[in-house]
Amino acid sequence: MAVSAGGPVSGPGVVVAGTAVSEPGDVVARLDAVDYLVDDGLAMAIFLAIRLGKPLLLEGEPGVGKTAAAKALSLALGTPLIRLQCYEGLTAGEALYEWNYQRQLLAIRLAEARHEKLTDADLFTAEFLQERPILQAVRHPGPTPPVLLIDEIDRADDEFEALLFEFLGEAAITVPELGTFTAPQPPIVVLTSNRSRDLHDALRRRCLYHWIEFPAPARAAEIVRRAVPGATEPLIRSATEFIGRVRGLELDKAPGLAETIDWVSALSALGVAGLTDAAVAGTLGTIAKTPDDRTAMALVVSEEAS
Ligand SMILES: Nc1ncnc2c1ncn2[C@@H]1O[C@H](COP(=O)(O)OP(=O)(O)OP(=O)(O)O)[C@@H](O)[C@H]1O
Ligand SMILES: [Mg+2]
Numbered sequence: 001m002a003v004s005a006g007g008p009v010s011g012p013g014v015v016v017a018g019t020a021v022s023e024p025g026d027v028v029a030r031l032d033a034v035d036y037l038v039d040d041g042l043a044m045a046i047f048l049a050i051r052l053g054k055p056l057l058l059e060g061e062p063g064v065g066k067t068a069a070a071k072a073l074s075l076a077l078g079t080p081l082i083r084l085q086c087y088e089g090l091t092a093g094e095a096l097y098e099w100n101y102q103r104q105l106l107a108i109r110l111a112e113a114r115h116e117k118l119t120d121a122d123l124f125t126a127e128f129l130q131e132r133p134i135l136q137a138v139r140h141p142g143p144t145p146p147v148l149l150i151d152e153i154d155r156a157d158d159e160f161e162a163l164l165f166e167f168l169g170e171a172a173i174t175v176p177e178l179g180t181f182t183a184p185q186p187p188i189v190v191l192t193s194n195r196s197r198d199l200h201d202a203l204r205r206r207c208l209y210h211w212i213e214f215p216a217p218a219r220a221a222e223i224v225r226r227a228v229p230g231a232t233e234p235l236i237r238s239a240t241e242f243i244g245r246v247r248g249l250e251l252d253k254a255p256g257l258a259e260t261i262d263w264v265s266a267l268s269a270l271g272v273a274g275l276t277d278a279a280v281a282g283t284l285g286t287i288a289k290t291p292d293d294r295t296a297m298a299l300v301v302s303e304e305a306s
Helices: 024-033 040-052 066-077 101-113 133-138 158-170 201-205 217-227 233-246 257-269 279-286 291-305
Strands: 056-059 081-085 097-099 129-131 147-151 172-175 179-182 188-193 208-211
Touching (some): 024 066, 133 158, 133 179, 158 172, 158 201, 217 233, 233 257
Parallel strands (some): 081 147, 147 188
């Protein structure tokens, strides 16, 4: 029994505000317009995910822009972002759907008051179904499919992944009592992982894959320039070069783009012009997140100052 018609749609790509995303260059331009900068590899991965209607699994070190990619994509396409944050113990009831037991109980009580009896067929209907992010994405009416972000899938228990297979493979969810809901157009699905554990091959097989590298200094500088418009050029350049340098050290937690942006924001707010300034030491807490890393980075600052 299928409760909603329509399977994955293939065609000229997703049409947004009258303009088709018809080549990877369109992805670059649209994301650039919302200040998210992509290289050719990520642009192609996103383009294919949209074009083929397949989920995209993004992996990369912390702070390379995995979560931001999905957020920027929804902004760029003018379509809602539906977000599922994964964690240990995440259940189907929180991710897919749940029956509204309180409403069912109320319905039973009302029926009893009227000396009527409700059967399962009366209680397990769409009226009592509570959509959670994944079913919400499947049932989104369009016209543009939403972006569904399944963030940090590696934090969920590995059994949880099996609950996603039907959705990832067929853009569908089966509710045993009701039938199968199939998305009229497959949502644009972005899964992210920090590789804290291995993901099932079966999950990987259902997704396109892209590893996001930490950007080269020039791109990192451009990202910071967009994020901290008030920062001076010499500050942006020296800070991103510094980050590139310390990322080559053996650190407990290598600083990502988020930390770089925080650091330049802090330095800029303090009116610091260059890294030789004494104020730098006071702001290292934005990029060094353990005492050992702080010591290692302070050493680099003093080497650069001398
Ligand atoms: N390519 C990019 N263009 C513009 N901003 C970016 C880019 N990549 C990252 N950023 C910025 O860097 C910050 C960190 O990105 P984000 O939180 O998405 O990283 P992440 O990979 O999801 O990290 P984590 O693994 O810790 O969740 C965000 O503020 C984001 O705006
Ligand atoms: Mg993230």
